[in-house]
Amino acid sequence: MTALPLDANDGGGRFPGFDAQGQSSRWDRVTQGVVLARLGRPTDLRFFTVAEEAAARALFDQLLDQRQEPRVPVVNMVDARLAEDQTDGWHYEDMEPDPAAWRSTLAELDAEARERHERPFAELSCEEQTLLLTDIQAAEKWRGRQASRVWSLWTRYACTAFYSHPLAWDEIGFAGPAYPRGYKNLGLNAREPFEVADARPAQDPAPHKAKSETGRQR
Amino acid sequence: MASVKDRNASAWLLPPVPGTNHAMRANMAQFRDEDEVDVVIVGCGAGGSTLLQRLARAGWKAVALDAGPFWDPERDWVSDEAGSHHLYWTEPRIISGDDPVPLGSNNSGRGVGGSMVHYAGYTPRFHPSDFHTYSADGVGADWPLEYGELKAYYEDIEGELPVAGEHWPWGDPHSYPHSPHPVSGNGELFLRGALASGITAKVGPVAISNGRFGNRPHCIYRGFCLQGCKVNAKASPLVTHIPDALHHGAEVRADSMVTRIEIDDRTGKATGVHYVRHGRARFQRARIVAVAGYSIETPRLLLNSACKRFPAGLCNDFDQVGRYLMVQGAPQTAGRFESEVRMWKAPPPEVSSEDFYETDPSKPYKRGFSIQTVSPLPITWAEHVAAQGHWGGKLREYMSDYVHWACLGALCEFLPQPDNRVTLSSEKDRNSMPVAHFHYSQCDNDRQLMEAAQGAMEKILYGAGAEEVITIKRFAHLVGGARMAADEQRGVVDADCRSFAVPNLYITDGSVLPTQGSANPALTIMAVTARAANRLIAGGAGKATKTTQPARPATA
Numbered sequence: 001m002t003a004l005p006l007d008a009n010d011g012g013g014r015f016p017g018f019d020a021q022g023q024s025s026r027w028d029r030v031t032q033g034v035v036l037a038r039l040g041r042p043t044d045l046r047f048f049t050v051a052e053e054a055a056a057r058a059l060f061d062q063l064l065d066q067r068q069e070p071r072v073p074v075v076n077m078v079d080a081r082l083a084e085d086q087t088d089g090w091h092y093e094d095m096e097p098d099p100a101a102w103r104s105t106l107a108e109l110d111a112e113a114r115e116r117h118e119r120p121f122a123e124l125s126c127e128e129q130t131l132l133l134t135d136i137q138a139a140e141k142w143r144g145r146q147a148s149r150v151w152s153l154w155t156r157y158a159c160t161a162f163y164s165h166p167l168a169w170d171e172i173g174f175a176g177p178a179y180p181r182g183y184k185n186l187g188l189n190a191r192e193p194f195e196v197a198d199a200r201p202a203q204d205p206a207p208h209k210a211k212s213e214t215g216r217q218r
Numbered sequence: 219m220a221s222v223k224d225r226n227a228s229a230w231l232l233p234p235v236p237g238t239n240h241a242m243r244a245n246m247a248q249f250r251d252e253d254e255v256d257v258v259i260v261g262c263g264a265g266g267s268t269l270l271q272r273l274a275r276a277g278w279k280a281v282a283l284d285a286g287p288f289w290d291p292e293r294d295w296v297s298d299e300a301g302s303h304h305l306y307w308t309e310p311r312i313i314s315g316d317d318p319v320p321l322g323s324n325n326s327g328r329g330v331g332g333s334m335v336h337y338a339g340y341t342p343r344f345h346p347s348d349f350h351t352y353s354a355d356g357v358g359a360d361w362p363l364e365y366g367e368l369k370a371y372y373e374d375i376e377g378e379l380p381v382a383g384e385h386w387p388w389g390d391p392h393s394y395p396h397s398p399h400p401v402s403g404n405g406e407l408f409l410r411g412a413l414a415s416g417i418t419a420k421v422g423p424v425a426i427s428n429g430r431f432g433n434r435p436h437c438i439y440r441g442f443c444l445q446g447c448k449v450n451a452k453a454s455p456l457v458t459h460i461p462d463a464l465h466h467g468a469e470v471r472a473d474s475m476v477t478r479i480e481i482d483d484r485t486g487k488a489t490g491v492h493y494v495r496h497g498r499a500r501f502q503r504a505r506i507v508a509v510a511g512y513s514i515e516t517p518r519l520l521l522n523s524a525c526k527r528f529p530a531g532l533c534n535d536f537d538q539v540g541r542y543l544m545v546q547g548a549p550q551t552a553g554r555f556e557s558e559v560r561m562w563k564a565p566p567p568e569v570s571s572e573d574f575y576e577t578d579p580s581k582p583y584k585r586g587f588s589i590q591t592v593s594p595l596p597i598t599w600a601e602h603v604a605a606q607g608h609w610g611g612k613l614r615e616y617m618s619d620y621v622h623w624a625c626l627g628a629l630c631e632f633l634p635q636p637d638n639r640v641t642l643s644s645e646k647d648r649n650s651m652p653v654a655h656f657h658y659s660q661c662d663n664d665r666q667l668m669e670a671a672q673g674a675m676e677k678i679l680y681g682a683g684a685e686e687v688i689t690i691k692r693f694a695h696l697v698g699g700a701r702m703a704a705d706e707q708r709g710v711v712d713a714d715c716r717s718f719a720v721p722n723l724y725i726t727d728g729s730v731l732p733t734q735g736s737a738n739p740a741l742t743i744m745a746v747t748a749r750a751a752n753r754l755i756a757g758g759a760g761k762a763t764k765t766t767q768p769a770r771p772a773t774a
Contacts, residue, residue, distance in 0.1 A: 010611050011618025027446070030293060034301040065610040086303060088322030093314035093655070130610070137607065155609060163617070164300035172620040174562060174596055177297035179448050180236070182438025183563045186402040191558070198621055201556055205616045206686050207726035215605025215690050 004167045005068050011203065012171070018196035020169040020176045027177040035177060038165050042076035047083040047099065048106075054122035055106040062129050062156045072168060077161035078102075095149055102157075105150050108143045112136075173198060219418065222377045226271065229432025231461035232450060234522050236435070237292040239461060247281075247469045251502050255279045258491055258504035259577055260476045260519065263332015264743040265727035266510030267455030268375075271753035274468035281469040281502065283493055285515075286329030287474035288458055295446035297366050299595045302445040305329070305336045305609035307651070311514065312643050319545050319693050326514065326696075331456035331505075334740050336444050338567040340590060341381050341453045341741040342373050345389030347576055348735040355577050355584045357663065359534045359732040362624065362704045362713040365390060371745035371752075372545040376423075379453035380431055381741075383422015388572035396428040399437065402564035404591050407555065407624040409569055411682030417674070419571040419589075425453035425740075426565060438660055439575040441593065452501065452565070468534070471495070477651050479507055479523040479532055481720065486527060488723045494649050506754075510714075510727040513543055513696040517640040517729065520652040520700065533700070533719040536707050540640035544734050545658065547630030547668045548694035550592055551675035552602060553684025558621045574674060575736050583666040586633040588736035589675055592627035596620065605690040614714075628671035629692075629736045632664045634698055699729040715750035726750050 006012030023040065026034055048056055053075065060074040061067065081087070087098040095101050109132075113121040117128060124132070139147040162168050169176050175195060185192055219541045220479065223230055232239055249255050257273055260286035261265045270282045286307075287294065296302060301706035307326035313319055327333030346365035351358035369390065382396035400408070405421065412419035426437050426447075437451040450457050460470060478492040480501070490503040509516050517540035521531035531539050570590040577584050594602060596617070602625070642652040668691060676687050703709020706718035711730050717723040726747040728739050 006614060006618075011615040014618050027297065028292075030300070031296040034296045035298055036491055063609050063613075065614050087308060088306065088320065088324075089308035089326075090311040090313050090321040090656075092318055093312050097310065135607075137609070155604045156601065158606060159613075160300055160597050163596040163600045164298070167616075169596065171614070172596060172617050173560075174620060178438075178440035178442065179297035180438070182440045184439075186400060186439060186564050188403040188406055188555075188557045188559060190403070191560075195560075198558060201558070201622065203619065204554055204556075204622070204685060205612070205619055206554075215602075215607065215688070 002070060004070060004072065004171055006171060010065070011205070014198050014200055014203065015173045015196045016199055018170055018173060020166045020174065023175055025193055026181045027147065031177045031179065035166065042073035045076065045079045047079045048075070051110065051120070052103060052106045055109050055120065057131060058122040058129060059106070059109065060158050062133055063155060064162050070167070072162050072165040074158060074161045078157045081157070085143050092149055095145065098153065101153055105153065112143065161174045222380070223432070225374070226378045226459065226462045227465065228378070228458050228461040229434045231465055232433045232457060234433040236448060236450065236740065238290055242461065242464050243288065246464050247467050249279065249281050249469055251500050253279070254503040254505055255281050256504070257506040257508055258283065259508045259510055260453065260491060261332065261510035261512065261515070261726065261727060262330040262460070262470060263327060263510060263512060264334050264455060264740050265747045266332070266508070266746045267330070267459040268747040269508055269510065269726045269751050270468050270470070271459040271463040272748060272755065273442065274463045274466035276755045279467070280463070282475040283471045283491070284330050285474055285475040286472065287635045288330045288470055289335065289446070291446060291450065295448050297440065297442050297445065297448065298487065299445060299597045300334070301519065305446055309647055310645060311653055312645065312655040313658070314655065315638070315657040317656045319656060321656070325545070325694060326512070330460060330472055331454040333571050334454035335456060337738070337740055338592070339425045339443050339565060340567045340570065340738040341376070341379060341423050341569065342572070342588070342737040343389060343392070344735045344737050344742050345575060351733050353586060357584045359634055359701070359703070361732050362702055363597050365678070367480055368745050368749060371748040372741065374748060375741060375744045377512050379425040379458055381423045381425050383424060383430040384419065384420040386423065388575060394423055398422050399424060399426065399428050399568065401568045402439070402561065403557070403559040404561040404593050404624045405564070405568035407553070407559065407682040408591050408626060408678060411680070412571060414524065414681035415552045415677050417571055417573050419569050419679060421569050424567045426451050433635050437565065441562045441564055441566065441595070443565045446756070472717055475649055476519060477522065477649055479723070480508070481523070481525050481527055481532065483526050486720065488720050506521055506722045506724065508724040508726050510725070511552055512727050513699040514640055514654045514656060515725055516725060517699045521642050522651060528719070531744065533710050533717045534724070535719060538701070538708070538710050541636045541638070542634035542701050542732070543638050543640060543656065543658070543699040544632055544697050545693040545732060546736070547587070547632050547664055547671070547696045548627055548628045548671050549668055549675070549689055549691050550594070550602060550625055551672055551687055551689040552623045552625040553623050553679030553682065554619070554686045555624060555682070555684060556622065559624045560621050561624055562595055563591040564593070566591060567624060574670070581670070583663045583670070584762035585633070585663070585667070585673040587630040587667055589626055589628050589671070589678070592625050594625055602688070602690045606688050624679065624682070624684070626675045628675060629694060629738065630664065630667035630671050631734060631736045632667070633661055634701070635661060636735060640699055695734070697728040697731040697734045699734045700725050702730045703732065714753045715746065724750065724754070742745045756770070
């Protein structure tokens with residue numbers, strides 16, 4: 001399989017030739033079954049309606065900057081979780097349980113897009129979509145909800161799906177499962193034979209400034 | 219060390235290869251619902267499993283019910299982050315308050331072994347000061363027991379897990395049975411940064427055997443401690459207490475959700491528990507009932523067991539059930555280094571500092587925090603990055619830099635408050651049982667501790683040479699909700715974990731802790747339970763028959 005498309009300026013190609021799946025013969029069989037299934041044909045959609053699918057695809061492409069094939073099939077992975085009610089169980093008192101919250105927030109996303117541009121979210125231009133999401137992220141309240149809770153619902157599911165995929169691991173230099181093999185070379189700048197050094201170690205995403213930032217869980 | 223096997227042979231009852239002792243499970247005792255067992259235990263985590271093992275060894279007819287499965291690590295667990303979702307308690311729950319606390323993967327386990335199946339493995343003791351914070355500082359609460367009464371149990375449990383670490387200079391100074399593990403890049407940077415900032419940091423204390431222990435193998439440093447240890451190197455009751463319990467005739471009845479404790483209105487005593495197994499409603503009779511469902515499910519079960527004698531919920535005559543529930547503030551601060559750290563290699567628990575644990579009279583806040591290495595895997599790391607507001611291209615770019623980041627976590631001693639509590643919601647689960655509603659708000663002291671902890675972690679990371687630091691504010695652990703106290707107007711159980719209201723009802727889990735210190739709670743939950751078990755055995759209460767022989771010979 002080829003690498004996910006990502007420009008070098010955005011962090012692409014930092015681990016040339018690194019191939020997490022190439023290690024799969026060293027994984028235990030149960031883990032092989034779980035991880036390699038993510039490389040097979042994406043599951044058919046069961047949870048999202050057609051309209052929700054369109055909005056969700058556009059939303060995930062934005063949140064994860066997936067602009068062209070090959071993509072990690074995030075919409076199918078999230079759909080499968082919601083269809084199976086594979087949630088964390090808890091929900092905020094002022095939000096629905098996750099599956100219902102997904103339906104309603106995607107509907108609100110389309111409603112917001114229609115109010116602004118008279119088209120559903122998926123039909124907006126990339127720039128219009130980005131602007132709309134930027135506004136939601138910055139808002140205190142969004143369409144009667146706490147904006148941060150909507151944002152965290154979306155990004156949590158998006159990141160969990162994307163960063164469970166071996167192609168995403170290739171992009172970040174992470175080798176994935178490590179049983180029964182384990183690691184033998186611990187410590188700074190120590191690598192296993194199958195690990196690849198970062199080709200551009202000075203590419204700090206926030207270069208040349210010592211600074212501190214704070215965020216909040218969920 | 220020679221005596222560990224004599225009092226808890228779990229590590230020697232496991233097979234000398236990865237996996238579990240299938241024959242021992244297949245031949246496990248099976249009590250009938252109609253049998254009045256000596257004790258039925260609700261929940262098979264840190265507290266429930268320890269109690270089961272202790273009582274079974276004393277010859278009690280003991281059965282422990284757990285809502286989740288009886289894990290087979292080889293079959294059920296994977297070396298993968300997203301594939302480990304089933305380890306968490308994911309039944310519906312509602313959260314609210316000024317600072318609602320996410321549950322599920324954050325702090326709630328499911329199945330035999332409980333949350334210790336997916337905890338990191340840190341097992342520090344509480345400090346002596348933790349047991350009287352109200353007298354000393356006017357905050358928190360005084361326990362009805364002191365550190366000295368737990369010390370021997372701490373030592374016992376540390377031997378049984380076993381715990382590895384350097385000599386520990388904080389609290390009551392002590393040593394550990396196993397020597398410290400080698401550290402990875404993350405631990406190396408913590409030690410370097412602490413040295414540069416004049417902060418003491420030590421390797422440990424971690425409940426991961428260093429070297430072979432019984433038939434449990436050496437750690438392979440694969441870094442998936444939070445996904446369940448397939449190696450059997452990291453301690454959880456599934457490998458540290460359940461095998462010995464089964465060998466001494468105990469039964470573990472998995473997939474059994476307890477919905478109500480039955481009380482005889484005439485005697486005021488508990489007669490057993492109602493539970494649902496495989497879709498069928500059943501009732502297990504018992505002479506003693508011990509609840510060990512942890513801080514959300516224990517109060518939920520008590521409240522749902524309201525009856526004529528206890529109309530406001532079992533043991534709730536003084537409105538104490540569900541209150542004083544605590545979480546620890548657990549901000550995580552990460553630093554960027556030009557070197558490759560690859561923090562996911564090696565167990566996340568490596569190095570810690572308790573320099574800031576005690577009240578510092580020069581600070582405006584009371585009590586303190588500890589600092590430990592944490593080493594998030596990619597999905598958890600993405601959450602850390604996304605919490606900075608990054609998404610789209612910026613998120614991908616930050617994530618491509620993963621190899622260069624080291625990450626520390628703090629545990630801040632948030633104070634117990636009466637309004638931080640569990641109540642029953644009108645929403646029902648699939649057993650038609652009302653779901654728990656957990657309301658949580660921080661106080662000013664809590665917020666000040668979070669800020670101070672972040673500052674200390676930033677100092678350490680900059681001291682180690684970090685170019686940039688980023689922090690995510692989060693919570694960890696649960697304790698309280700059915701706390702022990704000197705009397706029934708201030709708590710639910712006494713120092714022996716016996717409920718004030720029902721003489722044959724015990725609570726042996728984290729919900730009985732009146733304060734939490736800045737320590738990970740597992741070791742203290744086990745020690746408090748081991749003490750309660752000892753008192754119960756010494757008192758002889760409820761023991762009907764004595765069987766000194768193991769129920770059946772078990773071979774690996």
